[in-house]
Structures are given as structure tokens and as C-alpha cells.
Amino acid sequence: MQRPLPRRPGEGLTRGFPAVLSLVSAFAIWELYVRVSGISPLVLPAPSRVLDQMVLNRAILWHNTVPTVKATLAGFSLSLTVAFVFSVVLDFTPRVRRALLPIFVVSQTLPLVAIAPLVVLWFGFDLTPKILLVTLVTFFPMLVALLDGYAATDPEIEDLLRAMGASRRTVFRRARLPSAMPYFFAGLRISITYAVVAAIFAEYVGARAGLGIVILNAKNSFRPDLVLAAVVISSALTLVLFAITALLQRIFLRWRDLGDGR
Amino acid sequence: MSILEMKNVGVTLGNTAVLDDISMRVAEGEFISILGPSGAGKSTIFRLLTGALQHDRGAITCNGRPLAQNQQGFAFMPQRDALMPWRRILDNLTLGLEVQGMTRKDARDRVMLFLHDFGLIGFEQHYPAQLSGGMRQRAALLRTVVQARPVQLLDEPFGALDALTRTRMQKWFEERWRDARWTTVLVTHDVREAVALSDRIYVLSCRPACVIAEVAVPTARPRMDRAITAEAHALEAHLLDILLNQTGDQI
Numbered sequence: 001m002q003r004p005l006p007r008r009p010g011e012g013l014t015r016g017f018p019a020v021l022s023l024v025s026a027f028a029i030w031e032l033y034v035r036v037s038g039i040s041p042l043v044l045p046a047p048s049r050v051l052d053q054m055v056l057n058r059a060i061l062w063h064n065t066v067p068t069v070k071a072t073l074a075g076f077s078l079s080l081t082v083a084f085v086f087s088v089v090l091d092f093t094p095r096v097r098r099a100l101l102p103i104f105v106v107s108q109t110l111p112l113v114a115i116a117p118l119v120v121l122w123f124g125f126d127l128t129p130k131i132l133l134v135t136l137v138t139f140f141p142m143l144v145a146l147l148d149g150y151a152a153t154d155p156e157i158e159d160l161l162r163a164m165g166a167s168r169r170t171v172f173r174r175a176r177l178p179s180a181m182p183y184f185f186a187g188l189r190i191s192i193t194y195a196v197v198a199a200i201f202a203e204y205v206g207a208r209a210g211l212g213i214v215i216l217n218a219k220n221s222f223r224p225d226l227v228l229a230a231v232v233i234s235s236a237l238t239l240v241l242f243a244i245t246a247l248l249q250r251i252f253l254r255w256r257d258l259g260d261g262r
Numbered sequence: 263m264s265i266l267e268m269k270n271v272g273v274t275l276g277n278t279a280v281l282d283d284i285s286m287r288v289a290e291g292e293f294i295s296i297l298g299p300s301g302a303g304k305s306t307i308f309r310l311l312t313g314a315l316q317h318d319r320g321a322i323t324c325n326g327r328p329l330a331q332n333q334q335g336f337a338f339m340p341q342r343d344a345l346m347p348w349r350r351i352l353d354n355l356t357l358g359l360e361v362q363g364m365t366r367k368d369a370r371d372r373v374m375l376f377l378h379d380f381g382l383i384g385f386e387q388h389y390p391a392q393l394s395g396g397m398r399q400r401a402a403l404l405r406t407v408v409q410a411r412p413v414q415l416l417d418e419p420f421g422a423l424d425a426l427t428r429t430r431m432q433k434w435f436e437e438r439w440r441d442a443r444w445t446t447v448l449v450t451h452d453v454r455e456a457v458a459l460s461d462r463i464y465v466l467s468c469r470p471a472c473v474i475a476e477v478a479v480p481t482a483r484p485r486m487d488r489a490i491t492a493e494a495h496a497l498e499a500h501l502l503d504i505l506l507n508q509t510g511d512q513i
Contacts, residue, residue: 165334172362
């Protein structure tokens, strides 16, 4: 009866091969173009040059990656906490939901370009404005994911729990919350990618250190190779965080990976 | 004495009269079926009993006392199994007991006693998606009866199964019932199932529903492992005639 999980050792490698191949070819074409055309590295540096710069400036890059990681993780943790608390409040009190949801929607219409300098102006060059901006960007998708997840609860399961004598709280804990988990993880994977971008943008607007600052300084001194070096690190950072959420999803949503036995 | 009694119960939802005049009683250890055309409001009766809905007219008493909110007289099995896909079978089975406030360990100990009779040994740690339809239905039934409520409410428990599995399940269920004698109310539109399992059958009319017939089934048990008797056959024909010609159902 039990269906084994569809995994064989080495299968991941085989499946990942086309992605690696296309990525490597893209960089190869890029490298080739730069060498053949003789284009100035001030306009388009070759991937090899970007790599060289990363090794050369590793101390500076590392020094500036740490604050970005801090801002991302702190902001995202705050965002998750606030989104969860509000999702529970909104789920239990439809009246509050009607009052607050429009405000949250409006918060998503604010252009980050305009808001970020203001937040930096109000809260200074420390970690606080970065945390707030990351939260502003990622809070709403997480809240919507949770609310949609609660709403997707099988009504028959809720009826069953109520027939068992369960309170509204018990129904939430036993049915609505677990039902929302697939939605939560979908939202998590999207938001975590926004989080890094938001942190870097917040730094770009004003900070003492961070990948955003590296990008800003490199741009101002006409060093596209250093800009791209910072971009590589930010992409790698996003990918690592994305992989962690995917791993968490695998662990917590194990039941969804099982085949339908019927 | 009746464990459950409904007197002239009526329900109107919005502008639709769903139940018009329902009177029925269920004695301890009795197996009652509610038979009716689809959409007659059979499930509405269960929604009244489980507190999901309030009746407008009439009276419902459980053990002689009016049915109050949050009174736990009934264990309910919904139409689809409503097993939680994220809980292992064992944790699904203990759900009702845990909601009652029993510790997980005590609930598991209690459930374990039933696993063999319900053919679920070795599947405790499986997730519902890994089980066949018949097994899921047995799990849902076990989740219901393990709560040890005075009355079991079964809403078309075998309706979603294929014909062969359904017959097997009915036979298996008759054996279980003969052992345990749970007081049971079964909602069904399957005449054969009602005649095979019940002591008495109430037939409902179309919406707004009232009871148009009450039929006792005198056939000796067990009924499922023998060829169908002439008596049962005549009863089935009689019930089918009522359903086809007297429910007011127009096609």
C-alpha cells in the first residue's frame, strides 16, 4: 500500500544537469563575446574578471555581506511574526479584518523608491530602517498566504471538529492552521527572494555597510565588475535562503509528497 | 426509553423550508436509517443534531433532556471521510478523544484496542493518502465510534465507494455492529443498504421534508452473508415504490 518517495540516489544530479548546462553555456557565451569583441571592462566585464574581483576583494565583500544577511534575516523574522499574529487576529475577528486589510493593501502600493529614503531619514543609518523595509515588502505576501490558507480549510473537517465539540480555537489549531501550511510555504519561498532585494535596496539608499553600499560605491567609481561581484553574492544569498525554505517545506509537508493511494 | 427523540421539527434556511415536520425516535442499541431522495434534507437532520444548525420549530430531546448547544450526545461521520491529510492514521483516529480533552497517550491506548477489528493494524503510521478508499472509510468509522458517544450519526458512509468495496464494507460493518450494538442513525439513499442494516427505516419526502413512512425490518441477522430473503426483497420493493411514487419527486 505504501508508496515509496520517488527518489533515487543521484537522481537530483541527473535532474539538475540541464540547468547547470544552460547556466555554464550562458557564461561561456558571455566570456567569449567580451574577448572577441574587445569591449571595455568599464562597460561589460567578463565573468572571469568578475570572479577575479571577488577573490581580490573578498575581505571587503565579506565585511559587507554580513550586515545584509543580518538585515534580511531580522526583517524577515519580524515580518513572519507580525504576519502570523495579524493573520490570527484577522481570522478570528472579521470586523478587524474588514478594517485593517485595506490598509495593508495600500501599504503594498507605496513605491519603495519613495518610501525607502523616508524610512532612512526617520530611522537613521542603522539596522532599524532596513529591518522595517524588508518587513514592509514581505509582510503582505505572507499575510495573504496565511489568510488564503485558513480559508482553504476543508469545511467538512471543520464540521467534523465542531461536531466533536471543538471550540473555535481548537478548530483553528487543529484544522485551519495545518491547512494553511502549504500556502504558508508557497508565500515563504516568494517572500524570501523579495527580502534580500529589499535589504540591498534599503542599504543602497543609505547605510554604513552592506552589499547595497558596495553596489552604490562601485557604480559611482565606474566599476561594473565590482557591481556584478556584489550581484553574484546577493544571488547566492537568495538561492541559499530559498533552498533552506524548500528544505523546511520538504520536512514539514512530508504528507503532501505521498502519492494518492486510491 | 428513547435515547433520541425528534418531535415535529422544522427548519427554514433563508426562504427555503428544508425540514417541514420531522418526528422520529431512536432507542438504545437500535439501528435506524433515514432514507430519502437526494436533496431531501437528510444531512440537515445531522446538522441539527451536531449543533451546526438550529431548528425553528419542534423539539429535539436527547436522553429526555432538550438538545442543548455543546451537548455531546453524538459522534458524527461525514459523507466523505474528512480524514486530515497531514495527520497519520493513528493521529486521525485519536482526534475526537483529544478534542474531548484526553491525553494523546490515553487516546492512543484506547484506539489501539480497535485497530484489529477495523483492519488497520500496520497502517497506524501511514498518511490517509496512502490508504485505499475502503480503509479510509474504516478509519473514519473507527474515529467515530471510538469517541464512545451515545449515538453514532453516519452520513452515507459507503456512498463514495465502488460497488464491490461497498458490499464488502456493509458486510464487515454488520459484523462489527452485531458485536458492539452501537446506537446508530444512518443517512442513505441506498434502499438495499437500509434494509440490510437497519431495525427501522424512516422515509423522507422531498423538500420540505416530512416523514412519509416508518418501516420496521423484521429479518433476522446476520443478513449480509446470506442470499437475500423474499421478505427483505418485498421490503425493498415496497420502499422503492414509496421513494419513486410518494415522495413528490418530479423529474
